Each structure stands twice: as structure tokens, then as C-alpha cells.
Amino acid sequence: MLPLTLLNTSQGHPMLVELKSGETLNGHLVNCDAWMNLTLKEVVQTNAEGTRFFRLPECYVRGNNIKYLRVPDEVLDIAREKNQQQREESRNNRQGFNRNNRNRQGGQQGHQQGQGQHRRRQY
């Protein structure tokens, strides 16, 4: 499983983020992106020595500053289930597509249809 997939699945869950500076941020993950930039809410920020604490209602972390993230164990299971569900869904979709085009003549027609479908999905 891809690490960023795991991260996306953990949206809404509490987590601990340790930055390269050694500071830690404890909070709930609101959103994340492909660069590991995060938005967290209800955050407790602790300095590297563990002596000072700050409470932030919301915070944005630029991904390149992250050392690691600690995530609740159940998120891995949730991510696996999602992966399986997505695989089943795409299998069902593909089966439907093949069934529709099996009797049509001309490979080109089928091919164009495929491209059309693909473009539609992107929107």
C-alpha cells in the first residue's frame, strides 16, 4: 500500500506529527495532498525539548518539514478495506464495459468509446 494512500485514509483521525525540528503536533487530520502538506485541527504543539505547549485551533504543515507521522492502528485496516472495495468496483465497471461492446463490430468503435468514457470520468 502506498504511504500517501494511508495518509488520505487517516483524514478525520487523530495523529501525531513530528517535524524535522523535533517539534510535535498532536491533532486531527483535516486534509492532506500529494506533497504531504497537512491541515490539522485542535492541535497541541510541543517544542523539541517537551517543555512548552501551545494549543492551536487549526494549523497547516508544509510536507517537507515532516519527519514522521504516528497514526492510529485501525487506519491500516480501514485503508485495506477501501482498497478492496475500489478494486471490486473497478472490476464491476470493466465487466459492464466489455459486456456492452462484445457484440459491436469494428475494434475502432470500441476503442473510441473507451477513450470517450475515460475523458468523461476525468470531469
Place this chain on the structure above:
Amino acid sequence: MSALSPYVGKTVTVITSDGRLFIGTLQGFDQTTNLILQSAKERIIVPDNATETLDLGLYLLRGESVVLCGLVDDEIEASIDWEKVRGMKLKEARLPKR
């Protein structure tokens, strides 16, 4: 170009750029060496005291901080009494000074 795929699902030991040692089950990785470590533990090995092991749970390690990721032989690992192990503290990884 070799990837970490043969290690997925196995026990690995990871050293990070700040000189920490982790051990856990590798669940996933990507091109930038971001790692998913399940049931991660940190081993703190020092010259004078017993080795401490901290249980950490599910860990997402950013690739930038990964120095090495090595395959662990589970049999040998189980036979080691970690409390007895002593060793030098790992240094931080630093770029060479110009």
C-alpha cells in the same frame, strides 16, 4: 533500479537521519522512500544502560529522513536479549561540510 517490494510484509529495521533505530513490519513504500511501518518499535541503544524499546504502533516515515531499511531475520531477532545489548549512540546524518 531496485525497490523495496521484496521487503513488504516482512520485518525491517530502519535507521533515520536523526540517528534513531526502528523495527517493524513494512506495509508499503513509494518512490521517495516514504515507509509504512506497522507495530513499529524504537530501540534506544546506549553504551552504559540497558536497551530501551518503545512501542509506537502504526508509523508513516517520510522518505527524506530514511537512511537505511534492512531486512530482519526473525529467528535471529527473537534470539537476541535486547536488554543486554550495549552500543554507541548513532549519530545524526549530516551533509559533509564544504
